[in-house]
Amino acid sequence: MLVQKYGGSSVATPEKIRYVAGKIKGRVEEGKKLVVVVSAMGKSTNALIALGGEVSSSPSPREMDMLLSTGEQVSSALLAMALDDLGVAAMSCNAFQLEMTTTGSFSNARIVDMNLGKLRGLLEFRDVLVVTGFQGINPEGDVTTLGRGGSDTSAVAIAAKCGCPCEIYSDVDGIYTCDPHAVKNARKLEYITFDEMLELSSLGAKVLHSRAVEIAKKYSVRLYCASTFSDERGTNVVNTLPEWLEQPVVTGVTADSNQMRVNIARMPGSMEAMSALFRELADRGVNVDMISTVNENGYSHLTFTVVDAGGKTVLETVKSTLAPWEGWAVAEDRNVSKVSAVGVGMKSAPGVAARFFTALGRKDVRMLGTTTSEIKISALVPREQEGEALQALVDEFGLGDRG
Amino acid sequence: MLVQKYGGSSVATPEKIRYVAGKIKGRVEEGKKLVVVVSAMGKSTNALIALGGEVSSSPSPREMDMLLSTGEQVSSALLAMALDDLGVAAMSCNAFQLEMTTTGSFSNARIVDMNLGKLRGLLEFRDVLVVTGFQGINPEGDVTTLGRGGSDTSAVAIAAKCGCPCEIYSDVDGIYTCDPHAVKNARKLEYITFDEMLELSSLGAKVLHSRAVEIAKKYSVRLYCASTFSDERGTNVVNTLPEWLEQPVVTGVTADSNQMRVNIARMPGSMEAMSALFRELADRGVNVDMISTVNENGYSHLTFTVVDAGGKTVLETVKSTLAPWEGWAVAEDRNVSKVSAVGVGMKSAPGVAARFFTALGRKDVRMLGTTTSEIKISALVPREQEGEALQALVDEFGLGDRG
Numbered sequence: 001m002l003v004q005k006y007g008g009s010s011v012a013t014p015e016k017i018r019y020v021a022g023k024i025k026g027r028v029e030e031g032k033k034l035v036v037v038v039s040a041m042g043k044s045t046n047a048l049i050a051l052g053g054e055v056s057s058s059p060s061p062r063e064m065d066m067l068l069s070t071g072e073q074v075s076s077a078l079l080a081m082a083l084d085d086l087g088v089a090a091m092s093c094n095a096f097q098l099e100m101t102t103t104g105s106f107s108n109a110r111i112v113d114m115n116l117g118k119l120r121g122l123l124e125f126r127d128v129l130v131v132t133g134f135q136g137i138n139p140e141g142d143v144t145t146l147g148r149g150g151s152d153t154s155a156v157a158i159a160a161k162c163g164c165p166c167e168i169y170s171d172v173d174g175i176y177t178c179d180p181h182a183v184k185n186a187r188k189l190e191y192i193t194f195d196e197m198l199e200l201s202s203l204g205a206k207v208l209h210s211r212a213v214e215i216a217k218k219y220s221v222r223l224y225c226a227s228t229f230s231d232e233r234g235t236n237v238v239n240t241l242p243e244w245l246e247q248p249v250v251t252g253v254t255a256d257s258n259q260m261r262v263n264i265a266r267m268p269g270s271m272e273a274m275s276a277l278f279r280e281l282a283d284r285g286v287n288v289d290m291i292s293t294v295n296e297n298g299y300s301h302l303t304f305t306v307v308d309a310g311g312k313t314v315l316e317t318v319k320s321t322l323a324p325w326e327g328w329a330v331a332e333d334r335n336v337s338k339v340s341a342v343g344v345g346m347k348s349a350p351g352v353a354a355r356f357f358t359a360l361g362r363k364d365v366r367m368l369g370t371t372t373s374e375i376k377i378s379a380l381v382p383r384e385q386e387g388e389a390l391q392a393l394v395d396e397f398g399l400g401d402r403g
Numbered sequence: 404m405l406v407q408k409y410g411g412s413s414v415a416t417p418e419k420i421r422y423v424a425g426k427i428k429g430r431v432e433e434g435k436k437l438v439v440v441v442s443a444m445g446k447s448t449n450a451l452i453a454l455g456g457e458v459s460s461s462p463s464p465r466e467m468d469m470l471l472s473t474g475e476q477v478s479s480a481l482l483a484m485a486l487d488d489l490g491v492a493a494m495s496c497n498a499f500q501l502e503m504t505t506t507g508s509f510s511n512a513r514i515v516d517m518n519l520g521k522l523r524g525l526l527e528f529r530d531v532l533v534v535t536g537f538q539g540i541n542p543e544g545d546v547t548t549l550g551r552g553g554s555d556t557s558a559v560a561i562a563a564k565c566g567c568p569c570e571i572y573s574d575v576d577g578i579y580t581c582d583p584h585a586v587k588n589a590r591k592l593e594y595i596t597f598d599e600m601l602e603l604s605s606l607g608a609k610v611l612h613s614r615a616v617e618i619a620k621k622y623s624v625r626l627y628c629a630s631t632f633s634d635e636r637g638t639n640v641v642n643t644l645p646e647w648l649e650q651p652v653v654t655g656v657t658a659d660s661n662q663m664r665v666n667i668a669r670m671p672g673s674m675e676a677m678s679a680l681f682r683e684l685a686d687r688g689v690n691v692d693m694i695s696t697v698n699e700n701g702y703s704h705l706t707f708t709v710v711d712a713g714g715k716t717v718l719e720t721v722k723s724t725l726a727p728w729e730g731w732a733v734a735e736d737r738n739v740s741k742v743s744a745v746g747v748g749m750k751s752a753p754g755v756a757a758r759f760f761t762a763l764g765r766k767d768v769r770m771l772g773t774t775t776s777e778i779k780i781s782a783l784v785p786r787e788q789e790g791e792a793l794q795a796l797v798d799e800f801g802l803g804d805r806g
Contacts (some may be wrong), residue, residue, distance in 0.1 A: 014457035048477070052484060054417035060487040066495050067480035070473035074451070077470035081455060084463040092469050096499040097544055141500055 001123075001162055002027065005037040005133065005155035007170035010228035011075045012042030020169075020228060021082035028088055028127045035119065035162070037133040037155040038079055040071025061106035065135070065145045069095070072132035072151070080130045089126035093119075095135045095143065100154070102136030102144045109136055109144035110211075111157045119162070131158065149209030156212040160219035172207045173227035174235035175200075177252045177399035183390050185400035189251065191236045196251045199342040199376045213237065241344075249352055250343040250397035255386045260308045261333040261368060264318065267293070267300040268325040274302070280321045281306075284313055289338075290369040290380055299327075305369060305380055308334060336368060337386040340378040341393050353377055359396035365389045404526075404565055405430065408440040408536065408558035410573035413631035414478045415445030423572075423631060424485035431491055431530045438522065438565065440536040440558040441482055443474025464509035468538070468548045472498070475535035475554070483533045492529035496522075498538045498546065503557070505539030505547045512539055512547035513614075514560045522565070534561065552612030559615040563622035575610045576630035577638035578603075580655045580802035586793050588803035592654065594639045599654045602745040602779045616640065644747075652755055653746040653800035658789045663711045664736040664771060667721065670696070670703040671728040677705070683724045684709075687716055692741075693772040693783055702730075708772060708783055711737060739771060740789040743781040744796050756780055762799035768792045 004024070011017050027034055039045075048068050052059040059067075076092040083090035098119060102109035122129055133151025138144045146153050152168060159166035175197070178186040192200075194217035201210040207225050216223050216237065226234025241247060267273060274293075281288055291304040306314050311332065318330050339360075346352045356377045360367060365388060369380040381389050394400050407427070414420050430437055442448075451471050455462040462470075479495040486493035501522060505512035525532055536554025541547045549556050555571060562569035578600070581589040595603075597620035604613040610628050619626050619640065629637025644650060670676065677696075684691055693708040709717050714735065721733050742763075749755045759780045763770060768791060772783040784792050797803050 014454065017458055051417065051477075051481065055420055055481045056484040056488040058488075059484045063480045063484040063487065063495055066483070066497075067477060070476045070480075073473045073476075074454075074470060077466045077473075078454065078458045080469070081459040081462045081466040084466065085459040085461075092466055094469075094546075143497075 001033045001035075001164040003035045003037065003155050003159040003162065003164060003166040005151055005166065005168045006039065006079075006228060007151070007168075008039040008042050008045070009171040010169055011038055011079060014078070016228075017075070017078050018082045018085075021079060021086055021088070023228070024083060024128060025086050025088050032127075033123050034128045035123075035158050036079065036128055036130045037151055037158065038072060038075045038130060039133055039151040040068075041075045041078075044071045044074070062142055065106045066143045068145050069132070069135040069143045072134050076130040076132045080128075083128055083130070088128055090128035090130060091122065091126060092130045092132070093122065094132045095137050098131060100136040102138055102146070104138040104140065104144070106142075106144055108147045109138060111136055111146065111153065114158065114161055116161050119158075146211075149212070152209035152212035153215065156215045156221055156223070159221045160215055165222040165224065166216070167224045167226065168208060168212075169226060169228040170207065171227065171229070172225070173230060173232055174225055175207055175237070175252075178254065178390055178394050182255065182387055183394050183400075186394065187399060187401050189235050190233065191238055191241050191245060192251055193241060193344050194237060194239060195344055195375055196342050197237050199340070199373070200252050200254050207235075208237070247345045248343060248397070249345040249349045250341045250393070250399065251345070252343070253339065253341045253390055253393040253397070253399065255337050255339050255390055257337040257383055257386065258308045259305050259334075259336050259338050259380065260311045260314070261303065261305050261336050261380060262314060262318065263331045263333065264302040264322075265329045265331070266327050267302045268322070268328065269298055269300060273322060273325055274300070277318065277321045280317050281314065284317055286314055286317070290371050290378075292369055303369060305336070305338070335383045336380050337383045338378050338380055339386060339389045339393065340376055341397065342376045343397075344375050346375050346377070355396055356393065359392045360389055363388050363392045365392065404436045404438075404567040406438045406440065406558050406562040406565065406567060406569040408554055408569065408571045409442065409482075409631060410554070410571075411442040411445050411448070412574040413572055414441055414482060417481070419631075420478070420481050421485045421488075424482060424489055424491070426631070427486060427531060428489050428491050435530075436526050437531045438526075438561050439482065439531055439533045440554055440561065441475060441478045441533060442536050442554040443471075444478045444481075447474045447477070465545055468509045469546045471548050472535070472538040472546045475537050479533045479535045483531075486531055486533070491531055493531035493533060494525065494529060495533045495535070496525065497535045498540050501534060503539040505541055505549070507541040507543065507547070509545075509547055511550040512541060514539055514549065514556065517561065517564055519564050522561075549614075552615070555612035555615035556618065559618045559624055559626070562624045563618055568625040568627065569619070570627045570629065571611060571615075572629060572631040573610065574630065574632070575628070576633055576635055577628055578610055578640070578655070581657065581793055581797050585658065585790055586797050586803075589797065590802060590804050592638050593636070594641055594644050594648060595654055596644060596747050597640060597642060598747055598778055599745050600640050602743070602776070603655050603657050610638075611640070650748045651746060651800070652748040652752045653744045653796070653802065654748070655746070656742065656744045656793055656796040656800070656802065658740050658742050658793055660740040660786055660789065661711045662708050662737075662739050662741050662783065663714045663717070664706065664708050664739045664783060665717060665721065666734045666736065667705040667725075668732045668734070669730050670705045671725070671731060672701055672703060676725060676728055677703070680721065680724045683720050684717065687720055689717055689720070693774050693781075695772055706772065708739070708741070738786045739783050740786045740792075741781050741783050742789060742792045742796065743779055744800065745779045746800075747778050749778050749780075758799055759796065762795045763792055766791050766795045768795065
């Protein structure tokens with residue numbers, strides 16, 4: 001048994017749907033039973049969102065999910081038709097039919113369970129079930145959706161439940177050491193671990209939804225990501241690399257420009273102000289990263305970074321929390337980028353941080369802050385130096401084509 | 404409590420959906436709880452059928468129903484959004500959620516039951532349920548559809564189950580004594596009986612699906628048909644006319660040009676050939692109407708009419724069944740039309756047939772055949788005389804504007 005997932009661009013037109021059906025037929029002829037999870041056709045989810053926006057300026061989240069879930073029902077019915085045409089015993093199945101239950105929250109629900117017995121029963125008399133991705137039913141019986149990229153999560157959840165591997169097909173042919181648009185000689189990886197994939201989520205988001213990776217890791221689901229329309233080998237996402245594979249120190253590098261740096265000059269010297277500020281930011285759900293302080297003449301200068309989207313909240317919070325004190329000044333800098341190197345091999349290889357900083361230093365990349373975790377080193381750099389920094393790291397850690 | 408149904412043209416655009424929401428809001432403000440049944444937006448069902456046709460030349464009926472049912476889910480979610488925007492407590496509901504069960508046959512299923520307790524429960528905390536018309540779930544849990552015009556049936560079935568009236572809104576503003584495109588001075592009826600409506604189905608099909616009328620008759624559901632976008636009074640479809648209303652002899656006239664006339668010259672004289680022919684036609688599901696025979700020199704000339712769509716089957720059946728005999732010749736005539744006058748008042752008014760034939764005769768309309776039932780008289784006429792015949796009947800029975 002096998003789970004496959006086809007993204008929206010893979011089922012964007014009737015021709016592509018027929019192509020995908022042919023591909024599935026090949027696997028059936030190998031003797032496989034398949035559960036195929038599909039996204040909505042091409043940009044049809046966007047079209048439905050736009051339609052909802054024309055009816056209401058703030059559409060009811062429940063009704064939006066009811067609306068959006070039709071996209072996958074269309075593509076699953078069409079793919080089942082195409083399979084039927086090729087003589088493959090297939091049927092489409094929606095969230096009601098598979099009893100795919102989720103939590104209650106609309107537009108961002110989490111899968112709770114599904115009826116495995118029913119799925120197995122349906123597969124007894126046919127070879128392929130085409131399942132609507134991205135959706136489920138909450139305890140009240142409402143339709144819910146799992147958020148953008150949720151079809152990946154549907155596929156991995158089904159594979160986890162069935163205890164079988166999961167193949168994710170899209171218009172991206174695998175996972176690279178670095179975004180090939182940013183660094184030309186980035187190399188496709190044959191293997192990557194779940195932990196690395198999660199750290200590289202900003203890179204991997206185009207290929208694989210990070211929630212799907214979390215579930216795959218939790219239930220040890222073998223993942224394989226490849227292109228729908230090419231026979232080139234893709235990337236395996238696994239718990240641990242195969243033993244025969246030499247463990248690289250760094251597996252991939254990535255950049256995240258959705259960052260904002262906040263500088264507070266002449267921060268009141270007392271710990272009271274500092275702890276009030278971070279407590280307040282935490283209460284408002286702001287994730288603070290890369291904190292550093294420099295003391296000077298009895299004052300601290302405080303610097304930290306946050307995800308750019310939270311920027312406005314952050315400045316308001318700083319101003320209101322520090323209002324009882326005087327003399328400080330806050331400034332923001334959105335022109336920054338966070339460059340990271342990720343690799344489980346770091347755990348056992350000393351000196352990686354030194355190589356990281358040296359590589360950036362050699363190219364005169366300014367480092368505005370750093371953080372490290374067990375398998376990741378990050379540096380905040382000026383946005384205009386992002387590309388240079390990525391290239392320096394790709395070269396240093398042998399992540400290029402001829403690495 | 405009240406059931407309303409809005410046709411595809413009534414919810415064809417976001418603007419129209421918002422208009423319909425406003426109309427519903429008005430009824431909620433009168434203190435009503437509403438179940439609103441919607442068709443798919445505009446021509447979207449046709450677009451989905453075309454999409455299915457692009458994927459498969461003979462789409463699986465199960466998957467076609469799965470595909471088509473999304474159209475009503477889109478419109479119901481959008482209408483619920485629009486109601487929500489107006490502050491009306493509403494939610495959309497599909498066939499799974501309402502447990503709308505049907506027979507098994509795809510594309511032409513019949514409603515079996517629905518979960519009334521659930522419907523009542525959902526209406527306890529809100530004023531409007533927007534229900535997907537046209538669809539249900541068969542005993543295997545597959546999505547089924549009820550055939551063209553099936554949303555009318557959904558609406559009337561829900562009204563029957565709830566014991567409440569049903570209003571059908573479309574782009575047609577009521578039921579006329581005759582098709583206004585055929586006879587300019589046709590008059591809108593304030594009341595028509597179920598029996599008349601069923602006999603006039605070819606006329607009423609544009610306004611009301613005949614299966615919906617059958618259910619309404621069986622469960623005495625008060626029906627009201629009117630235009631969505633005008634406040635003009637529509638037509639009430641009822642069991643018996645109100646007592647204060649003078650019962651007309653003829654309520655309406657209609658023409659059906661989907662007819663074919665079959666002539667068999669020199670039919671073998673034995674009853675054997677005749678009965679073999681009609682038995683064979685019945686076995687093939689052909690409905691034969693207006694049979695007449697003329698005997699001449701020991702031969703019969705046999706004439707009968709069938710619905711045009713079955714024409715090819717009929718000629719083949721005649722040829723194969725009469726093969727053992729010799730000397731006969733078969734000819735077809737598609738250039739005919741069946742003109743009918745319908746009225747429950749005929750039962751108690753003698754001489755209606757005479758008036759019918761006299762009216763046509765006065766205009767030199769050739770009558771090629773006739774049939775009558777308790778409340779209907781029909782004549783087969785040359786198609787080019789159809790309009791003239793209708794006008795003659797409208798004038799004779801006072802069905803015009805100044806009738």
